[in-house]
Amino acid sequence: MKIILRILAVLVVLIAGLVVYVQVAWNKKFEAPYPxxxxxxxxxVIARGKYLAYGPAHCGTCHVPMDKIMDVEGGELIPLSGGWELDIPPGEMHAPNLTPDMETGIGKMTDGELARIMRYMVGSDGRCIFPFMPFAEMSDADLTAIVSYLRSQPAVKHEVKRTEMKFLGKALLTFGAIKPTGTKGTPPKSVVIDSTAEYGKYLANSVANCL
Ligand code: HEC
Known part of the structure; x- marks a missing residue:
């Protein structure tokens, strides 16, 4: 009986230690170059960015309010003022406001910070951005086009709650199961937009995430 109690006591201490460790260690900061x-x-350039944002790169299916998603799917070009949310075991995810508003949008973020989030999953504060946006292999020209389009939108004041990690998400981040993945090689500077298999492959794999 005593032995069982001792084993239980050790287990409780170990689990409590793990919980405390995860709470302290999860919010790691990462480095990545600014494209x-x-x-x-x-x-x-702006037109290309708009095409990508509402078409193959589908920013518009997440970075709009929940009640506008079907309108975007139906072809409406609603400003990317954020709001899509997803409550899953790792956390409560919120897609932020991507219009140029200074307080609630991307007004204060630099072009390099925006491009770094898309290419390296590292936020402006160094945090790991949850992997909803695998755009690591997108060309420099297309990153430029998307950032140019984001800047050209009307500024919409729309406060979106920040993503909040739950214990599972924090544990995955603590032990490196979720981390910024980086690029496979050097992403292309630009790609030739043409009706070729090569361009189709780029769109499918590096932009639309059909993978
Ligand atoms: C599947 C949904 C989804 C798609 C598609 C998507 N995003 Fe996101 N995005 C999110 C979520 C959720 C977050 C918040 C993640 C976090 O906080 O860890 C986010 C965060 C961001 C951020 C960080 C903003 C900030 O304030 O820190 C930027 C910039 C961004 N997305 C740009 C884009 C662009 C540009 C596209 C299209 C090329 C895009 N996203 C496509 C869901 C999506």
Missing amino acids: DIKASTDSA
């Missing part, structure tokens, strides 16, 4: 891109005001 060398600069938003453009060229209308062709």
